[in-house]
Amino acid sequence: PYYMSPEQVNESKYNEKSDIWSLGCIVYEMAALRPPFKAQSHLSLAIKIKAGKYDRIPANYSDELWEMIKWMVSLSQD
Numbered sequence: 143p144y145y146m147s148p149e150q151v152n153e154s155k156y157n158e159k160s161d162i163w164s165l166g167c168i169v170y171e172m173a174a175l176r177p178p179f180k181a182q183s184h185l186s187l188a189i190k191i192k193a194g195k196y197d198r199i200p201a202n203y204s205d206e207l208w209e210m211i212k213w214m215v216s217l218s219q220d
Contacts, residue, residue, distance in 0.1 A: 143187055144177040148217060151188045166214025173199040173207065178215060 147163035149156060170178045178196035181187035194217040199208055 143184060144171075144179060146188075146191060148192055148194070151191050162214050166211050169207075170196070170199060170211050170215060173203050173211075 145164040145167040147160035148154075149160050149163075167178055174197070179187060179190040181190055194215070196215065199211065
């Protein structure tokens with residue numbers, strides 16, 4: 143459930159954007175050693191995913207990697 147996209151949380155149509163979101167969450171976790179969204183319940187996790195707010199990855203990683211993650215784990219429809 144840590145890699146669910148906002149579309150999946152909202153029970154919307156699944157598409158490639160959901161895959162990109164999930165990949166962004168995995169890359170984030172590989173860098174930060176924790177998922178971008180973590181909660182004690184599915185409801186709390188869904189709320190955090192829909193808010194789309196998460197901490198920056200550790201500073202020892204490049205700004206380019208951070209920008210790529212932000213692009214993949216973005217609420218915008220672009």
